[in-house]
Amino acid sequence: MVLQRLISPLIIIVLVCNLIITQMVSAIDGAEVFDILKGEITQTIPNSNSLQNQVKEWLSAITGIVESMHIEPSEGIAIKIPLTPPYKLTSNWMNGTVTEIVLFISTSETYYPTLLIFTKENGFIGVHFESSSLRSFLQEYKIDNPNLNLITAPIS
Template identity: 35%
Template structure:
């Protein structure tokens, strides 16, 4: 009985560790394939780039269907959370998703405190960011 409890605790500890490590990674998701292509360990430089993109918000991205059928999503966790405050949003953001469409300039997706997605246009050097990720769409 004690062996079973220890085994269950050990397995749950491993599972929690794997989940925690996954949440601390940048994910590059191929929309058309429906799968993550690459995991990249988060570092301060990449987080600072994501924060720069959030500071560079220029407006709301308004389309009926904001997720394209082709392209890539790059999810960047932010730890600690980053306060985004402008005329369109006033939220602590703990992750940002950059949407790379094959037909238009990249834009951002963040979630508000009610977990609703918000989409924004922004200014920023995404080419250099992709180079740092060693990824070319």
């Protein structure tokens, strides 16, 4: 009876530790490409200096805050990219330590490429950015789709 009371909490602790370790390993492994319409991960991109530098380039090219509460488009792709190590960003739009970004790109003409930025300090923020390198990024990782809207959002 006493042994059963001890085993249940131990099992929960082991499961939680396993989940945490699994999440840490997947963050180090790289990025995940998610097809929003299908609702599934379609590709993984290995972590590399090139990938990390691409994200830093986008972060340095922020053009404004997303004004809509609906950050995620109804179709297109989302690419979740952890920053390893986290990146300290100081700009006109935000200051903080970026731990992860999610890049949203839609096929809709009215949805512009958007970064959802997660920070240690402030939680998250949605921003638009200059997307001149987006097509080459998508081509490099073989996720390019000519129907994706890669036009930079108008600055308001």
